[in-house]
Amino acid sequence: xxxxxxxxxxxxxxxxxxxxxxxxxxxxxxxxxxxxxxxxxxxxxxxxxxxxxxxxxxxxxxxxxxxxxxxxxxxxxxxxxxxxxxxxxxxxxxxxxxxxxxxxxxxxxxxxxxxxxxxxxxxxxxxxxxxxxxxxxxxxxxxxxxxxxxxxxxxxxxxxxxxxxxxxxxxxxxxxxxxxxxxxxxxxxxxxxxxxxxxxxxxxxxxxxxxxxxxxxxxxxxxxxxxxxxxxxxxxxxxxxxxxxxxxxxxxxxxxxxxxxxxxxxxxxxxxxxxxxxxxxxxxxxxxxxxxxxxxxxxxxxxxxxxxxxxxxxxxxxxxxxxxxxxxxxxxxxxxxxxxxxxxxxxxxxxxxxxxxxxxxxxxxxxxxxxxxxxxxxxxxxxxxxxxxxxxxxxxxxxxxxxxxxxx
Ligand SMILES: *Cc1c(COP(=O)(O)O)cnc(C)c1O
Numbered sequence: 340x341x342x343x344x345x346x347x348x349x350x351x352x353x354x355x356x357x358x359x360x361x362x363x364x365x366x367x368x369x370x371x372x373x374x375x376x377x378x379x380x381x382x383x384x385x386x387x388x389x390x391x392x393x394x395x396x397x398x399x400x401x402x403x404x405x406x407x408x409x410x411x412x413x414x415x416x417x418x419x420x421x422x423x424x425x426x427x428x429x430x431x432x433x434x435x436x437x438x439x440x441x442x443x444x445x446x447x448x449x450x451x452x453x454x455x456x457x458x459x460x461x462x463x464x465x466x467x468x469x470x471x472x473x474x475x476x477x478x479x480x481x482x483x484x485x486x487x488x489x490x491x492x493x494x495x496x497x498x499x500x501x502x503x504x505x506x507x508x509x510x511x512x513x514x515x516x517x518x519x520x521x522x523x524x525x526x527x528x529x530x531x532x533x534x535x536x537x538x539x540x541x542x543x544x545x546x547x548x549x550x551x552x553x554x555x556x557x558x559x560x561x562x563x564x565x566x567x568x569x570x571x572x573x574x575x576x577x578x579x580x581x582x583x584x585x586x587x588x589x590x591x592x593x594x595x596x597x598x599x600x601x602x603x604x605x606x607x608x609x610x611x612x613x614x615x616x617x618x619x620x621x622x623x624x625x626x627x628x629x630x631x632x633x634x635x636x637x638x639x640x641x642x643x644x645x646x647x648x649x650x651x652x653x654x655x656x657x658x659x660x661x662x663x664x665x666x667x668x669x670x671x672x673x674x675x676x677x678x679x680x681x682x683x684x685x686x687x688x689x690x691x692x693x694x695x696x697x698x699x700x701x702x703x704x705x706x707x708x709x710x711x712x713x714x715x716x717x718x719x720x721x722x723x724x725x726x727x728x729x730x731x732x733x734x735x736x737x738x739x740x741x742x743x744x745x746x747x
Contacts, residue, residue, distance in 0.1 A: 656695015
């Protein structure tokens with residue numbers, strides 16, 4: 340047996356089936372119209388954001404990084420619950436514009452912004468988190484050509500990182516942001532060129548479960564932001580402090596305790612340096628807001644034995660849930676939380692391998708998981724599917740097509 344991750348709070352058994360907010364998995368399937376599907380819970384997302392706000396000082400604003408999950412009905416829900424939205428492409432900008440989100444609530448980070456993307460963002464009043472000096476000069480030229488004042492911030496590549504984070508994005512050479520020692524000169528250039536100065540963006544990593552690591556990173560971010568602002572002789576109207584708040588995916592992961600993070604931030608707020616005194620302060624979060632609120636459900640189409648092991652072969656797989664297969668930024672594959680959704684109240688009796696329908700050995704959803712006996716036709720649930728599921732999986736692979744999605 341290999342352990343599976345912890346099933347997130349909010350899921351329950353109802354008439355023997357997995358249920359969420361009183362909706363049984365068979366009802367979810369009826370609403371989705373087919374398997375495989377992703378179901379996302381409105382109430383779990385709203386609750387998560389309310390709890391987050393209760394833990395953080397009131398002054399801290401919350402952005403949602405839409406790459407975690409850009410399903411339109413979910414975006415519509417969440418855009419009313421957060422203060423701003425972070426995008427990383429012109430395609431994501433279009434998704435928000437289709438929903439009527441005001442461009443002034445949006446900030447755009449990410450390397451390789453093309454001229455057409457810069458133009459669409461500047462025209463819409465989106466804040467650009469500049470990733471390089473070259474991008475800054477292209478943005479200024481485009482703004483001049485279309486007669487708009489661009490809203491510009493600088494993304495900093497800091498000299499430190501978020502410790503214990505799943506994906507390191509700060510410290511040393513990076514394609515992201517401008518090296519800290521070159522930031523003051525770039526600030527002077529864009530401010531002197533007459534942009535609407537929007538401050539700094541300092542992102543240091545993802546998927547941290549340690550409050551201490553986040554507290555340390557935030558202290559470093561505030562100190563660095565002040566130093567850069569002083570060197571450039573500007574105040575900061577806004578500081579995006581990144582995020583990195585993680586969720587438990589695997590056996591042994593403990594949920595992040597946000598109360599100490601909130602307490603440390605409260606202390607900082609009482610002693611903010613002059614450069615930050617009027618700054619709007621943001622955290623930007625993806626998986627923390629939506630990851631645990633989603634479940635991926637797939638149907639068993641075959642049950643077979645090979646060399647003494649049992650395989651449950653499903654109609655889903657890594658083309659929808661790449662992360663659960665262990666092929667999205669993990670070094671060692673470990674089991675996500677999984678369950679037999681159609682027998683959610685039954686006792687586990689056997690070790691099974693749950694695989695997808697793709698013709699590749701990479702397509703595994705669970706290895707040697709200890710689960711109730713399941714037959715062809717039963718439903719498998721893979722939890723922690725609300726972030727980096729549908730939006731981060733190769734759904735065109737092998738012509739299998741995308742999963743359905745529903746918000747419940
Ligand atoms: C991906 C990303 C996020 C969201 O990361 P999560 O781990 O999902 O919270 C936030 N900010 C930036 C700059 C990102 O690239």
